[in-house]
Amino acid sequence: SQTIHQWPATLVQPVGSPLSLECTVEGTSNPNLYWYRQAAGRGLQLLFYSVGIGQISSEVPQNLSASRPQDRQFILSSKKLLLSDSGFYLCAWSVRGDRLSNQPQHFGDGTRLSIL
């Protein structure tokens, strides 16, 4: 069966420090991968998505970046964190392919990021 792992579960960082959040998927190949941010326990904002290694699409302008160095690895980074970067970050995967766009996304358990 497929599983998705995110770490760390919680992170406290000072303003201006760098960030690296990692997400890995097991049990599937060539997945679509996504990073979301959830503010105040409510709506999800899509930050990045990837349909393949090295292919990253950004949905919103920000000081965050994403990379996909391996097929099942998705990394969210920042060189300098802002207070506004605080939130709950969720990684998700889905089966790749437009023909299969009826497939759901499957989420990791998230990273709660607090910026001090």
Added chain:
Amino acid sequence: AQSVAQPEDQVNVAEGNPLTVKCTYSVSGNPYLFWYVQYPNRGLQFLLKYITGDNLVKGSYGFEAEFNKSQTSFHLKKPSALVSDSALYFCAVRGISGSARQLTFGSGTQLTVLP
């Protein structure tokens, strides 16, 4: 552009009573519709989806949802609520011609089941 509306931020229901969490959508063409549940400090869990066919879709944990094309709605239902159903529920929509990214989520409805 596609959109999802969950008109109720909060729904309270007594244990054993039926529950309904409302969702309406707007999308070009036929929609793919999804319901997810989120427990505190956890990721979203997939509950059920509507792609085509029978308007009543059955999912995990006894939940079901009814697709109504004329009302552009996809309400989540359960005949008898449990205290353990208390969680945050999200409706999501994707257009049939959508690319990988075009899954649009509603703002969420907090369901509280009272013992």
